[in-house]
Every structure is written in C-alpha cells, then in structure tokens.
Amino acid sequence: MTDQEQIKTAIAQMGDGFDILILSIPEWGGEADALRGKTIWDGIDESVLLDILSYNVNNVLQTVRAAIPFLRKGALKRIVLLTDPTASIRETDEETDYAYHMSQAAAGMIMKILFNTYRPEGFTFRCYADDGRRAGISACEYLLTEQSYIETDDYIHSDENRLVMRDGLLREISW
Amino acid sequence: MAYKILLNTLDNRQARKVSRELATEGHEVYALIRAGRPGKIQMQCSLLLQM
Amino acid sequence: MESQHTVFITGADRGIGFAICQEFLQHGWHVIAGQYMSAWTELTHLQQQNANLDIVPIDVSDANSVQAAVKQTVELTGRLDMLIHVAGIIIREDTPEAVRTMLQVNAVGPMCVTRCFLPLMEGGRKRLCFVSSEAGSISLAHRKNEYGYGVSKAALNMSVRMMFNTLRREGFTFRLYHPGWVNSYMETTQKSTIAPYEPEDTARTAYRAFTEDRRCEDVLVMTDINEQTWSF
Numbered sequence: 438m439t440d441q442e443q444i445k446t447a448i449a450q451m452g453d454g455f456d457i458l459i460l461s462i463p464e465w466g467g468e469a470d471a472l473r474g475k476t477i478w479d480g481i482d483e484s485v486l487l488d489i490l491s492y493n494v495n496n497v498l499q500t501v502r503a504a505i506p507f508l509r510k511g512a513l514k515r516i517v518l519l520t521d522p523t524a525s526i527r528e529t530d531e532e533t534d535y536a537y538h539m540s541q542a543a544a545g546m547i548m549k550i551l552f553n554t555y556r557p558e559g560f561t562f563r564c565y566a567d568d569g570r571r572a573g574i575s576a577c578e579y580l581l582t583e584q585s586y587i588e589t590d591d592y593i594h595s596d597e598n599r600l601v602m603r604d605g606l607l608r609e610i611s612w
Numbered sequence: 613m614a615y616k617i618l619l620n621t622l623d624n625r626q627a628r629k630v631s632r633e634l635a636t637e638g639h640e641v642y643a644l645i646r647a648g649r650p651g652k653i654q655m656q657c658s659l660l661l662q663m
Numbered sequence: 664m665e666s667q668h669t670v671f672i673t674g675a676d677r678g679i680g681f682a683i684c685q686e687f688l689q690h691g692w693h694v695i696a697g698q699y700m701s702a703w704t705e706l707t708h709l710q711q712q713n714a715n716l717d718i719v720p721i722d723v724s725d726a727n728s729v730q731a732a733v734k735q736t737v738e739l740t741g742r743l744d745m746l747i748h749v750a751g752i753i754i755r756e757d758t759p760e761a762v763r764t765m766l767q768v769n770a771v772g773p774m775c776v777t778r779c780f781l782p783l784m785e786g787g788r789k790r791l792c793f794v795s796s797e798a799g800s801i802s803l804a805h806r807k808n809e810y811g812y813g814v815s816k817a818a819l820n821m822s823v824r825m826m827f828n829t830l831r832r833e834g835f836t837f838r839l840y841h842p843g844w845v846n847s848y849m850e851t852t853q854k855s856t857i858a859p860y861e862p863e864d865t866a867r868t869a870y871r872a873f874t875e876d877r878r879c880e881d882v883l884v885m886t887d888i889n890e891q892t893w894s895f
Contacts, residue, residue, distance in 0.1 A: 455616035463623035476829045483775045491763040500620040519626040526895035532829045542821035543814045545801045554807040577633045612801035
C-alpha cells in the first residue's frame with residue numbers, strides 16, 4: 438500500500454516547490470492479466486479487482502495530498518489528468534478490463550473534488566483524453582495552454598472555471 | 613518558461629510519452645517510481661531528463 | 664394468472680433496503696431479503712407478517728458469502744426476476760483502509776453479487792437495479808475535501824455502465840437510482856433526522872422506477888426520487 442509520508446519525502450527531493458502535477462492510472466501487468474479481456478460473464482476475480490482498484494485510487498489520492506503543499510509554492514499550481522475517452526461513463530462501450538476503467542472513473546471524480554476544493558485558491562486543472570489519433574493538440578501542448586481566462590471578468594465562460602475533459606481535437610467528452 | 617513537473621507514475625504509456633516530450637522541451641521532469649507490488653512499495657523520485 | 668415475481672434485495676436490514684422490501688411485499692412480490700446484520704430484528708418481525716418474505720444472509724464484500732446466498736436463493740425460487748443492490752457504506756475519512764472498504768462494498772460488491780446471480784436471472788424478467796448516489800456524478804459533484812464515498816460511487820457507475828454494455832444485448836434491463844437525501848442509518852446506528860426524505864418516500868419512487876418498463880431501454884441513465892435524470 439502506498440505511503441503518503443514516503444511520497445512526501447520523495448517529492449521533497451525535488452526542492453521547495455514544483456509547478457505541475459501529472460496524474461495517470463497505472464497500467465498493470467501481472468495480476469491485472471487475470472482481469473484482462475474478461476466480461477461480467479467470465480468469472481472476474483473480485484479480490485484482484487479490489488487490490489488493483491484500491492491501489493490505483495489510493496496512489497492518486499496520496500500523491501495529490503503529498504503534492505499540494507509543494508504545488509502551492511510553485512509558479513503554476515496545475516494538476517493534470519491523462520486519460521482516454523473510455524473514461525466517459527456516459528459514452529464508453531467497454532466491457533472488459535474493469536479495474537482500469539473503474540479506476541479511470543475514480544480518477545475523474547478525484548479531479549472534480551480537487552477542482553471544488555482548490556480552484557478557489559488559484560489551482561488550475563486539465564483533463565486530456567488521448568484517443569490515439571495523431572491529429573490535433575498533444576497532451577503536452579494541452580496541459581500548458583491557458584484557457585482564455587479573464588480574471589477581471591471571471592464569470593465569462595472559460596474552461597478554467599469548470600472541470601472539462603477534452604481530446605486532441607478539443608472536443609469535450611462528457612463524464 | 614521551463615516548469616518543474618512531477619508525474620505520479622510511469623506505468624502508463626501516455627505518461628511515459630508526455631514525460632519524454634516535456635523533458636525534450638526543456639522542462640524539469642520527475643516521476644514517482646514504484647518498485648515492487650502493492651504492499652511492497654518503495655517510492656523514489658527520479659529526475660528523468662533535463663536539458 | 665401471471666405468476667409471482669421474485670426479487671432479491673441486498674442491504675435489506677434497515678433504512679432504504681428495508682423500506683424497498685416493504686414496498687415490494689405490498690405489491691405482491693416474493694421478496695428475498697439479503698440480511699447483513701443478524702442482530703437487527705426488523706426483517707424478522709416483517710417476516711412474521713409476510714409469508715412472501717424470505718431472509719438470506721449475505722455479505723456483499725465476501726465472495727463466499729455471496730455464493731452461499733445464491734445457493735440458498737436457488738432453493739427458494741426457480742428464477743429471479745429482479746436484483747436490487749442497496750447495500751452500501753460511507754466512512755467519513757479518506758485513509759487508505761477506509762477508501763478500500765468503500766470501494767469493496769459500494770463498487771466491487773455489486774459486481775460480485777450480479778455476477779453470481781446472473782445464471783438464476785436468465786429465465787426471469789432480467790432487471791438489474793443499483794442504488795447509487797448523486798455523490799457519484801462527476802459532472803455535478805459538489806463536495807470538497809472528502810473523496811472516498813464519491814469515488815466509490817463513480818466506480819460503481821462505471822461498473823454498471825460496463826455491465827450494461829455486455830448484458831443489454833442479452834435482454835437485461837438496468838436501473839441506476841439516486842435515492843435522494845434520506846433519513847437512514849448510513850453513518851450511525853441511530854437513524855438520522857435532518858434529511859428531507861424518509862426511506863418509505865424513496866422506496867415508493869424506487870418501486871415505480873424499478874418495475875415499470877421504459878420506451879427506451881438502450882440508454883443507461885441515473886434517475887432520482889423526483890424522477891429527474893442525473894448526468895454522470
């Protein structure tokens with residue numbers, strides 16, 4: 438199980454603060470092979486599923502918690518989620534690899550709660566869904582874009598004031 | 613402007629690709645490296661590439 | 664005369680699950696109540712008044728317990744028409760252990776129960792019902808600083824979506840339900856008193872939502888006690 442203190446000690450090696458935290462869900466080998474390609478009919482091992490799901494969620498949560506004080510001292514205070522369009526509960530047509538996709542949904546929720554909590558403090562957020570196309574904007578470009586935020590008119594719609602998932606063609610993907 | 617960036621994992625293809633691209637662009641990129649399986653984690657914070 | 668329909672309800676000991684049991688019994692269903700808390704006596708008292716109620720122990724977080732519950736259910740009925748997942752837990756802290764427990768009960772448990780009961784449902788009405796929560800709506804999540812419960816319900820919603828993707832084409836139909844803010848026992852052994860709804864209120868809407876057929880069964884939606892739809 439991940440250890441938040443261990444993560445904090447590791448992050449401190451970077452120095453006082455940093456600017457961008459990039460989150461993604463680990464793609465497991467080994468145990469995850471027991472779940473790969475299996476639909477609900479195929480005898481999913483729930484104990485393996487729970488181990489992987491729990492690790493993935495706690496990894497993200499503990500990393501974020503350890504990182505927040507360091508991000509506060511950074512120049513940008515940005516948190517990024519790298520995901521893909523199968524993270525959309527509304528639109529996905531996936532039937533297998535439950536641990537990974539449930540972890541994606543969990544990560545989306547973590548990002549939303551982070552947004553609710555830290556946006557008032559000036560943190561900014563990006564969720565990039567890589568659909569595998571070699572067209573449009575890359576994840577690197579997207580995570581560094583500014584979102585046309587006008588501080589003096591912050592009521593004017595911009596992506597900075599809502600949590601939105603976009604792909605490389607900047608299409609919005611529903612959660 | 614060059615930023616200091618941390619990734620929570622490199623056990624993700626997208627993360628590996630993004631970390632390489634960012635490092636190539638001159639950003640200071642770090643990653644938390646998981647050694648071992650759940651329950652036996654050792655966290656290191658490795659500087660990946662720096663121009 | 665149409666034969667009696669049978670439903671299995673997890674988390675039936677008290678609160679929303681118990682109220683749903685009562686509602687289905689009033690409408691003439693054969694109810695198999697999944698009991699987790701044997702020391703809680705409401706179900707036993709209800710059974711004394713209802714010949715159509717059976718009680719089967721089940722711990723949704725334990726695959727062995729779930730399989731034993733399926734075996735007992737097979738002895739009680741030749742087929743199951745509906746499965747209603749109510750069992751859930753909320754822990755107001757986000758330690759790794761608490762997060763794991765909430766994922767286990769709220770997200771993985773319903774998958775295990777569904778998987779184990781599917782064969783018994785093939786000859787029945789094939790309706791799968793999941794009590795989720797607005798806390799699992801990523802679009803509309805409003806909470807701050809508290810992650811575990813919302814994360815577990817979002818993971819549940821994803822698992823339901825994936826089961827829908829497989830089972831819909833085999834004739835299964837799905838209901839995903841947000842019960843509203845209900846006076847329940849979710850957090851303590853004392854029933855809360857500050858919520859606007861009672862378990863019986865949400866059970867009435869749940870009965871309609873779970874038993875009525877829809878014109879379009881090919882879209883997975885989450886509906887609530889006011890029959891409104893929630894985005895994911």
